[in-house]
Amino acid sequence: MTAASLFAVVLIGLQGLAAIELLVGMRRLGWTRACAAALPIGLVAHATLALPLYLAGLPVSQGSAVLQLVLLGVAARIAARRRPAPIPPAREPREQRAPRTHPWRAGERLAAGLIVLVLVALAVTAALEPPVEWDLLAIWGLKAKALGVSGTGLELLRAPAFAYAHPDYPLAWPLALALEPAFNARAPLGGGGLLGAAMLAATAGFAAVMLRRWGRRAALAGAGLLALLPLAGAQAVRGQADLPLAALFLVAAGLLCAWTEERDDAALAVGVVATAGLAILKQEGMALAAALAALSLIRAPAGTRLRLAGALGAAFLAVVLPWLFLRSTLPAGAANSFTDMTPSRALSGLARLPEILAALPLYLGAPADWGAFWLLVGLALAGLAAGRGRLRQETWLAIVLLGPVPLYLLALSATAWEPERIAEVTLSRLALHFAPLATVIAVGVAARCGTFGREPGSLAAAAGRELHEGPE
């Protein structure tokens, strides 16, 4: 079971790498960045191919995923041959490049060891624990079983008896879970699978890649904060869909930021696919994708907006449109705050907003879920505001972080549930969507202040020199 589960993770990751090779070429994106983004992008690639194949009569299985991988690999090979030669050398944008390496110090080795240990412990827990989480059983896991080789198909979602499973929720996560033996109806009872734990490792990895320009210690701090985050660990083990959404949001925001701020052309194609992928992963992903796309369009230089709009449109057509067509044939199911939201409902619910907001400190301040994470993020945002835009990338990422929040709050206020129940069931879960991006911002601002020292060759050292000598 564990070997088969590991194979499912590998299949998703390889599809991600093949998709990146197809879109821009791994060398152009940078090997490290491509590997770190492979799993979240793989989720999007897998769902984008698996859905039409499923509708054509091929149930989701590891065999069908291998077929998808072959198709993607052939397409990537053809695209690589047709790409204009010579391919630019594997240079990454200045701020993405790692500083000149220096020997690992004992503390750094210890931190890296602790991160690996925590991630391995989470993976072992996930491999031992059978699927038990209510939402997983009722929504994501049930759909995964229905879509798999021994499943009964999407007809199940059209039956009123399964309205509780939210038939209109996006299918990218169940399509990935269907590769796990735990969600094959014929498999014996075993562990819940490794996809969730692998997704946390990928999130920590991508955060480290984004932060390495600040030095190795900053990268380790970012990865460590995410790996240790108690709620992220729980969600990773329990196979919930919120962590994959958070991972994809980080990848989408990080790559689009690299394009808007650094003119990193290789990041654009993968970034827009990641942005579109948000919409097929969870309902909230629609809000994240809309906010990220709109903010990127505003931020992009005037001459490049059309190019970005075209890329976003193409990604939307390829990734989201097939799902929207399918969704239009499915019943709405249980009440849904994001799709049921109308202006009148949102306005009438605004009166409940203060009550929901008042619950934020209780949930975001819970040490058992967050440690002191949001305190650190608050400190960083205050530092960023005081820095008067000196940290261009971090400022932009903070705008992206805060951009979707009003949409989330509107959706929450429009929900029919009592505010207390909304807060209990959703606040921590929704906050997790923002946690990886918030980590990158917080550690970036901390590094700028010299929190991790001034590693030679890093931006932190440059910031230290600027502090010492004044701006150029």
Place this chain on the structure above:
Amino acid sequence: MRRDGEPAVSWRTVTPAAVAFRIAIGACCALSLAALLPRLAYLMRLAVAPDARARGALAADERLSPLAAAGQVRWRRELAERALKDRTESSGLALAWTFFVEEGSRVPAGSRVLLARPNDALYQFGNFLWFPARLEVAPDVAVPLADGDDLRRAAVRRPCADREWLRANGYAGCVDAVGARLRLHVVDEGEAP
């Protein structure tokens, strides 16, 4: 002096902001590690559990698994209060999970089973764990069953003893409960073919 007239600060100097961040990151790591300790103990318990059924019963128990109520602060508090009052109280979810796993082998694949005790946890757990067999609360459900209230309204509430009715409606079995103990009645079990 810096060019803008502000006093120069050596780049080796630890700024107050850096100190504040070090404290915040240290607190974050310390609190997170403290929260992870019960999970390590839980992992040990999972590792020594004899089989997947025992591991699942442990994982589904909100009072024994530190992962069960993640993100739900009020629910955690309620569980802690209940644990103080009655240490022997059983977890309903763990009982339900164990029941469906243990009885799964008695349910023919693709069959239909009536849930005589309409309850959303039982209904949703059963439909996942017995898939592709289906757990139902009524033979023909026309309204969407989105939550426990819908389920209770739609339920036919036939007793499991009414085997003729169960057979006539195509049910292979029926689930009811005596107190907290769930029971599966297989319609044709123990009868001559």
